[in-house]
Amino acid sequence: GSSELQESPMSEDSPETQEQRARATLRERYLRSLLAMVGRPVSFTLHQGVLVAAHFGATDLDVANFYVSKLQTPIGVQAEALLRCSDIISYTFRL
Amino acid sequence: MNEWMKKSPLEWEDYVYKEVTVVASENKEYKGWFLTADPVSANIVLVNFLEDGSLSVTGIMGHSVQTIDVVNEGDHRMREKLTHLFMSGDYKGHSP
Numbered sequence: 001g002s003s004e005l006q007e008s009p010m011s012e013d014s015p016e017t018q019e020q021r022a023r024a025t026l027r028e029r030y031l032r033s034l035l036a037m038v039g040r041p042v043s044f045t046l047h048q049g050v051l052v053a054a055h056f057g058a059t060d061l062d063v064a065n066f067y068v069s070k071l072q073t074p075i076g077v078q079a080e081a082l083l084r085c086s087d088i089i090s091y092t093f094r095l
Numbered sequence: 096m097n098e099w100m101k102k103s104p105l106e107w108e109d110y111v112y113k114e115v116t117v118v119a120s121e122n123k124e125y126k127g128w129f130l131t132a133d134p135v136s137a138n139i140v141l142v143n144f145l146e147d148g149s150l151s152v153t154g155i156m157g158h159s160v161q162t163i164d165v166v167n168e169g170d171h172r173m174r175e176k177l178t179h180l181f182m183s184g185d186y187k188g189h190s191p
Contacts, residue, residue, distance in 0.1 A: 003104035008118075013165045015154060018105060019103060019104050021103055022105050022107070022108040022134075023134045025108070025131075026104055026111075026131045026132055026133065027133060027134050028131035029131035029140070030131050030132070030135075030138065030140060030182070032130065032181035032182065033130065033140045033152060035181070036152070037152070038180050042144060044122060044189060045139070047120065047121065048121075049121065054118060059106075060137070062135055062136065063133060063136035063138060063165065063179055069104040070159075076097075083147050085133055085136070085156055085158075086156075086158060088156050088159075089119050089120050089121065089123055089155070089159045090119060090123065090125065090153055090154060090156065090159070091153070091154045092151060092152065092153045092154075092177060093151075093152055094145075094149055094150065094152075095149060095150040095151075095152060
């Protein structure tokens with residue numbers, strides 16, 4: 001009956017379906033974590049031990065760049081800037 | 096492209112809800128609860144619950160990930176906490 005169908009374990013799905021489901025869940029969570037970061041102060045660890053702080057604005061679909069504002073650099077504050085993700089090792093923010 | 100970026104979404108999903116240590120470029124080390132890995136960039140999101148009830152969220156760029164190790168398999172309570180994170184708009188804090 002239909003109740004048996006609903007109880008069928010996920011492992012009966014094809015590997016493609018399982019992978020697609022995992023991909024969707026992981027991506028949605030990542031996008032939500034980015035949404036939570038919008039407008040907040042974020043510290044970025046760049047290569048060669050460079051630390052910068054900025055307010056996160058947005059990113060592109062393939063997460064290649066972070067658009068930020070009030071970027072604090074060793075040589076002053078930049079009102080708006082684009083950080084290349086290839087230059088970044090990590091980023092941290094508080095909630 | 097490093098080993099981490101070559102993994103499949105199902106392999107990334109294995110780390111979800113577990114406490115991990117990640118070693119990234121330039122020997123930078125990070126520890127926290129694995130929330131997700133972006134399937135597009137392989138960026139990892141780790142969460143740490145701080146004593147004052149706030150939350151520290153760290154993103155590690157996929158291209159810089161060298162190694163990742165599970166240090167704690169987690170439990171039902173942690174899973175519950177992490178599942179609802181970022182799902183309902185503003186974060187309201189947690190009970191330490």
